[in-house]
Amino acid sequence: MIFRTAILLAGAALGAEPLVTGFERFHAATPTVEGGRLLYNELGCVNCHGGVTGLPAMRGPALATVNQRVRSEWLRKFIADPASVHPGTVMPQVLAKADAQTLLAIEHYLASLKPKTASKAPAKIMHVNGARGGELFNTLGCVACHAPGKGFVPPDGLPKDAEFTHRSVAFGDLKAKYSLDSLATFIVDPLKVRTDGRMPKTTMVRQDAVDIAGYLLEFQGSDGRTDVPVVSVAADKNLAIAGRKAVIAGQCAACHDLPKDAAAKPVALKKNEGGCLDADHTKGPRYALSDAQRASLKLFLAKKDEAASPKLAADLTLHALNCVACHERDGLGGPDAARKAYFQGDHNLGDTGRYPPPLTGVGGKLRPEWLANVLTERPAAKGADLFTTHYSGEPYRIRPYLKTKMPYYGPAVADLAKLLGVADARAPLKFEGGDDTAGRKLLGTQGGAGCITCHRWGDRPSLGVQGPDISNIAARLQEGWLREYLIHPAGYRPGTLMPSFWPGGKSFNPTILGGDTDKQIAAIYKFAESANGEPEGFPQNRNGEFEIVPKDRPVVQRAFLDGVGVRAVLVGFPTGVNLAYDGDKGGPGLAWKGRFFDAYLTWFSRFPTFEKPIGEQVVAWPKPAGRFLGYRLDAKGNPTFLNEQGGVRVEETYEGIENGLRRTVTWAPTPDFAPTIHHPAGMAMDVKHHPEPGRRVFTYLWK
């Protein structure tokens, strides 16, 4: 793979050392104890030498399945000289003697670790779309850490090389390492392999991962079945034993989870220099440290048993996990100028519509349990079944408009939420009472602050731009933060579109709860907490998604409809009455009041099936027995259905009236013909007296 930033790596000495993005970006300029602390953890020094970093443990990838995951050739080359295969890797060169026999032995040892219950092989990949994978890779957030891929041009154009301020996490030769299937399996849930969360998990369906893998592997064509699988060796017992010895000698278990019989021994440090710190040392693991890395490590080694403050530990953890690749915190971090181009979203929301929110004070903003959920596992899917199709079925998100998705980091970072809570603690505030009726009004558009004009409420779209969901603010936000934010939104996020309705603490509305700011904010919080209905002002009918709402003219739509059949011709009238006509036997089938039709299945689903009227007071006619010939629409859009009964052409026009339907039946009168005309049960009928020959008018009204 040739990526753009490879250009940055060429030439300079920069790039030979192991990459800890957070160090390179924030700590490399001047050697500091803090930078050393970060490296001591992230390079795995602490795993052999002990000490207190305060950071979540860095662990190597799970090895029990490595033979099924990566190609044998690649694995041996990587073990022999990791950085030559995977530039910037934090895996040191551990083998003193990387001869073919030792490498083979290690491979067989690793193969012997295969879990007894082999996981079920995934279904064969039928289809791969690399171009689509490229769009996902370049917009989901992968490029926050990795280099943007070739062939993709962000909407604002390609950034200049100079705008990349730090190295990207390189891939090496992915084709040599993975099959399409094994890379897709890794991408769909990296935490199964990278248990330490350093490669987090972005929620996606397997087809997304397959397409991304297809892009990264430059997979030709669309048929995934032509993938060349990873073939793992069958472990040879004697080789495995020899391999285990080499693994013990290499201290591999210090960083990788291995069986007890391959455990690594702690290695006490006698002094704060030499050993691994030396470029040319021969005993133990070899790291190609840069001068800046070495200097910082030395500073830290002198203090390696001193605990970090919660604030420092929290900040360094965010650097270690590279949270700051996407998020700003205390004015530092966020995407660099080059990567900003790859963050996309809803331009109606300005910068807040494309960049993830800041983490400044996040431990005092989010409730610890919510924050823990965000970091370790997503909240339960809510509304995910709404439009579950081949490609979506996404779990619930607060900010679905951000194309970049917040990944999660797994149980390894379980303590981070608590740590941030301590580091960012604010003066506690607990709302007392709270009038949820007033809260409902305040959130709504009928004399309230009109929050739902811009904010979604659960699965209800807002009335205007689609800002973050606020239905769950009570579960999500700390009271003190909410109060401070509502009074001065720009104080938290400069440039936000969110206006203040309580500027300087003074309420916009002096009549609700006497204009008391604290009581009003408490009321909003209380209403969200009560989960009792929705704010005032949402339209009564769900006008959105796929619902058809007749406004000024009747709307005709054919569909499969329960009670009428596959040839139903539905007509919704602007007066709020609806008809379904039998487009086979030629006669009225059903009528109902209220909402007309939700066309989701008919217009959108690959799997449409029978629909139902979505209104109320459904009435039915007896089954007709004629023949349907079609319909015509008059200038007002009212339909006239054309039928044949016993060889005679019979036409009938329907008009929607208040609470009912007017039906006019006409035919060319002959002495020996009278059309069969049925009427619906359950409606009041008014027949026009003294009918003209060949013409009948009926008015049906709902009782």
Added chain:
Amino acid sequence: MKAASLVLFAAASLSAASYDIADILTASTAADTRAKDWKPGDGLALEVSGMDWTADGKLALTIRKGEVWLLDGVLTPKPDKVTYQLFASGLHEPLGLLRDGKDLLVTQRTETTRLRDTNGDGVADEYLTAGAGWNVSGAYHGYAYGPKRDGQGQLWITLNLDMGDHSDNKAPWRGWGGILDKDGKFVPMVAGMRSPCGLGTNLAGDMFCVDQQGTWIPTTPIYHLRKGAFFLNPEGIASENRPGSPLKLSAKIPEKRPYPEAVKALPEMRPPAVWMPYNKVGRSGTDLVTCDAGGKFGPFDGQMFVAEFTDAKISRVFMEKVDGEYQGACFPFVGGFASGIVRLNFAPDGSLMVGMTSRGWSSLGTKAYGLQRLRFNGNAPFAIKEMKAKPDGFELTFTKPVDVARAGDLASYRMTNYTLFYSSAYGSDEIQTAPNPITGVQVAADGLSVRLKVDGLRELYIHELHADGLRSAAGESLDHADAYYTLNRRPKN
């Protein structure tokens, strides 16, 4: 309406030097109609499912949502002032459109409908049932395609097999094709199809249909539709016992055997005129059109162009008649379209309109739907124009004179033949592959054709040619050096 960009993997099949792809309208992203927050109101989701030209030169098209739109201005060099007019709405997933005088005929799931604008305001006000008589169960896959008019003026309709909930392939005419009589009644003509998505005639007015690989269909076939033919998929064969059926199978379905054996065991079974080998020439054929552009679409007048869904590309087909039956070769042509192609239609100016939608299935391309236009830019490609069967081999004709030395070298050619396995499974591998040694080659004096003497020809097998060694007299490589001939019959002379 952004231009189609980012076509990463299509380079191999893109004859970019001779043909240009231009966007008329495409979705803003690949997700779009697949995305959770997409809704039909977001602009015009041009999920094209049928196309034809109105008497006054507008492009009429159906979209899957159930609307007919009239597009004016699509043939301007830079289509940035196209106007869109809604002509009809409320239809049930129409998948075909044909102009009939001033009217438009569209086939919805349940009927063919005549759309008429009686007051001349540019909007249809009559929706008249013009064709019906097939069962619709409510199964999601119960599609209906057409109409297309053959040389005798008959309107053809094809009906997909049902799949999924409510499926009923024993009910009338699923998997069949037929014509509409003067009262609009469906008259069955052919059976044994699965997803007969694309109908079209050749210049002689004979009707063809492209089906897709699937159960019983080992790879995409092109059928010549004519009364009494049974093709491949027997899942809807129960209708042979209904009044009006033009055929009755005289033997059991000869399943689980190589196709050449199967077709010999069932007299009513008619081999496809052309097999399109899986992956090599696309995966799911969806439409076919014959070029009659008087050279404006390059040197391929009289040939068919076949739309392909999964790989979003177009292939080319040459046919000839041997013993009164059509057979011929297919060639890769142009790829790199924005989405799965469903409809093709030649414009009056000889450019090819390409209608796309991939909602519900997977395709290459970065967009969910759209309309593109493929134009010949005047730089004739160096291509194998025709591949004709001869008693002892094949004759190739070219669009440009060949380099005689290379063309006369046996080493410039490589050929194998194989067939497919006929069974209820989904698709088939190539089986019984055998080499076809090239034993002689003769280059015509004008350099525009060569005669290959080939050993090991087998009737009913696909003969795959690679002519990588060929160059034009000017030194160009072939745009595609591979060709696939379906040798149903070996000519006697």
